[in-house]
Amino acid sequence: MKADVFTLFPQWFEWFRTQRHVENALRLGHAVDTVDFRASTPLKWGQVDDTPFGGGAGMVLRVDVMEAALRGRYGVDPVQLRSQRRVIALTPAGRLLDDALASELAREPALTLLCGRYEGFDERILEHFVSDQVSIGRYVLAGGELAAMVVLDTVLRKLPGVLGDDASAVEESFSEALGGAPEYPHYTRPAEWRGWAVPDVLLSGHHGRVDEWRREQSRKRGGRPLP
Ligand code: ADE
Numbered sequence: 001m002k003a004d005v006f007t008l009f010p011q012w013f014e015w016f017r018t019q020r021h022v023e024n025a026l027r028l029g030h031a032v033d034t035v036d037f038r039a040s041t042p043l044k045w046g047q048v049d050d051t052p053f054g055g056g057a058g059m060v061l062r063v064d065v066m067e068a069a070l071r072g073r074y075g076v077d078p079v080q081l082r083s084q085r086r087v088i089a090l091t092p093a094g095r096l097l098d099d100a101l102a103s104e105l106a107r108e109p110a111l112t113l114l115c116g117r118y119e120g121f122d123e124r125i126l127e128h129f130v131s132d133q134v135s136i137g138r139y140v141l142a143g144g145e146l147a148a149m150v151v152l153d154t155v156l157r158k159l160p161g162v163l164g165d166d167a168s169a170v171e172e173s174f175s176e177a178l179g180g181a182p183e184y185p186h187y188t189r190p191a192e193w194r195g196w197a198v199p200d201v202l203l204s205g206h207h208g209r210v211d212e213w214r215r216e217q218s219r220k221r222g223g224r225p226l227p
Contacts, residue, residue, distance in 0.1 A: 001030045001108065001159060005148050006069055007115040008048065010034035016149050021163060025156045032152060037069035049118050058119030066114065066125045082131040085110040089126055090144030090151070094133030097151060099174035101134070105151070106158035113151065115144030181222030184214035 049059040070078035173183040187198040
């Protein structure tokens, strides 16, 4: 997976790249690269945004600036680009990120993530350059960078070999393996603490019963929101 993040804050991703599973992904040949779209702006003084037509608060990222950055990176008209790779704008009103979307994105060979700032993107960027709009929740962040990291975090951990044990990413909360339900509870040593005992079935060594109990717990949790 080759992921490119278009951002005004490429240095934020230096920290992200040092996270254990991200490091693992990079070692396996995956990539998380950043493109600073201020560096390729055709405007003077590094300008990337402008005031909204019709008035109103805030600044809007310009379509010509985004086009220059995408053309500079890929050497093609960005209108064509979105049929070659997923081009994702991070926006609060986009498709909500969930496990199914993360799995879908993890099957892509390449992703482009566009991080907005200020009031967001000129609508023509979303209309003509972008294949997906993705939101990490119905609240507004100061920019798309944290959202891009959330998307990449959940996508990269699904790639084979990135987690210590690939099984960790298969049977986890909201996965297909658990029918979209939250994961079952986990326990470790000590088997009893302050009178709080681990369920007997987990100590039984009977894999079939353990499996059945876990699925049942997961189903029970599915019906109510997590605390
Ligand atoms: N940019 C600003 N807020 C966001 C959100 N909630 N999700 C994705 N991108 C965003």
